[in-house]
Amino acid sequence: MPRVDEFGLIRLLTGDRGARTQSVDRADPDQAGSDEDGVIVGIGDDAAVLAGRSGFQWVVTCDTMVRDIHFKPETMTYEAIGYKAMASNISDLAAMGAIPRFAVVALSVPAAMETETLRELYDGLYACAGRYGVAVVGGDTTSCPRDMTVTVTAIGEVETGRALLRSGASPGDAVFVTGPLGLSAAGLHLLLAAGRSAYDAGELPEERQQLARAHQFPEPQVEAGRLLVRSGLGRSLNDVSDGLASEAWELAEASGCVIELDEALLPEDPALAGYAREAGLDPLELMLYGGEDYRLTGTVRGEDAEALLALFHREGLPLHLVGRVLAGGEPADCKLGSADAAAAAERNRTQTRCLETVDGKEAAHQPPTAPGVLLKRRDGSVIPVRKRGYNHFTENQSADA
Structure with missing residues (x-):
């Protein structure tokens, strides 16, 4: 001192x-x-x-x-x-x-x-x-x-009375995020792997500097939060500090529902994709569990989703629909976002099989009762998302800087 x-x-x-x-x-x-x-x-x-x-x-x-x-x-x-x-x-x-x-x-x-x-x-x-x-x-x-x-x-x-809470999600809502995910975690990995002092991160190529800046100088989504309040379209809201998986779990638990994320809809920034490819990292792991992106994730009524997208576009703000909210025990629709409505309805009439890898084997189980988080993979399978992110009082957690 x-x-x-x-x-x-x-x-x-x-x-x-x-x-x-x-x-x-x-x-x-x-x-x-x-x-x-x-x-x-x-x-x-x-x-x-x-x-x-x-x-x-x-x-x-x-x-x-x-x-x-x-x-x-x-x-x-x-x-x-x-x-x-x-x-x-x-x-x-x-x-x-x-x-x-x-x-x-x-x-x-x-x-x-x-x-x-x-x-x-x-x-x-x-x-x-x-x-x-x-x-x-x-x-x-x-x-x-x-x-x-x-x-x-x-x-x-x-x-007064307009604060957006984690507990506002309901079945039928669409799930959104306000920008790309995983950049902060990739930036941390980059800086640690390069053995490079933060003071000379400016010498990195521009695409790498973007990752370093995302980790060092995050930008809170104040405008997005205010737009959700002013429009009256926001139903629930959380910030992505510990990773999308952790924040989705918090929304699901607070609202007593199941959140189904769609891997194909998660916003993957080109800088993240390029670095993950070169570094041998899984972009999905970074987007779900990386944390410290400080984007917002939340829900909007399904019928209001397109209007909210248009509103954010007019304001020059990013918004991505990445999933939906289900009631507990409701079968997951393996074709979220597909135009094949008849096939989707048929799958919902049957018992959708969710798969989870246990000791290298895929085990079928019933759709979860609320709360819970699912991920629809690109191949159409639906798997449970582990409740994982940075938590100070658990032993198994993802890296956090």
Whole structure:
């Protein structure tokens, strides 16, 4: 820790930035006023004083990032660490359809950490906050004996009664995602496999830089979340922080339903496909289990799906339909998206066989009772999707940086 007291350090890291963040790129055009609106008292007192707006409810979230669990200095600059710490919280607000407004930051760092390193970290925090119109209004800074931790609490607002929840999915809904998946996991693999310091990732070819940026500087889908609220078409919503498989399970469990994903409909970015091919990776594994893409996944009524696609297209935002919601025990339709309706109906009248690989053998079983997640493979078979993603309290989990 630099040789200044706690309050001197706070002034050093935040004083030249002001108690409020000046936004340079508003992510949410329907928010009136500047990001200073609502800040009565900011950094400098025992607590911030904020003013709420009539007709809105507060939305509050908190995430902690720990060195060697959520990030590695070998693959991320300290600016990227700060940016990602803020972005992960803003993504949680986006997943509720909320407008990001305020944040507080709690930092615990080893005593030996240089002041310039901390400034770089705060550069990233404030860069992300400014991009999304968030005012940093306070926090805490302490020393620790070992690994650095960064905790951000973010506060947003959403129209009263309009927050989008995980529990809103119903049978007959279509499942969507707001962009390609697996890029962050591929970027992490690239940086680790190359043995390349994050500081010279800019020397990579452009397609590889895209993967590295996806891992280091994720972009929360605030505009998409707001569009889902304003349109009234969103039914349920979640952000893809731990992988699509994990988030689909959360939607299924909260809603008491079965989610069927379609492998052929999952958006696979060319940069991911190219790198996976060269590195011998399975793109499907990265898309389902990679995590930290911070896209949104959720559901829309089946009859509203085309209207939602058209709306996102008009707004210049990506949206992909990737599956559907079934009732518990309902046979899976192995021809999701097929024009052969008669054949699909016949399959639903019969008992669809779902296949799961056990000890190298395929075993038939009945369609799952809710909740559950299925995957329709390209060959038409339907298999259960394992409940796997990053979970701090399980032993078997996918890699996470």
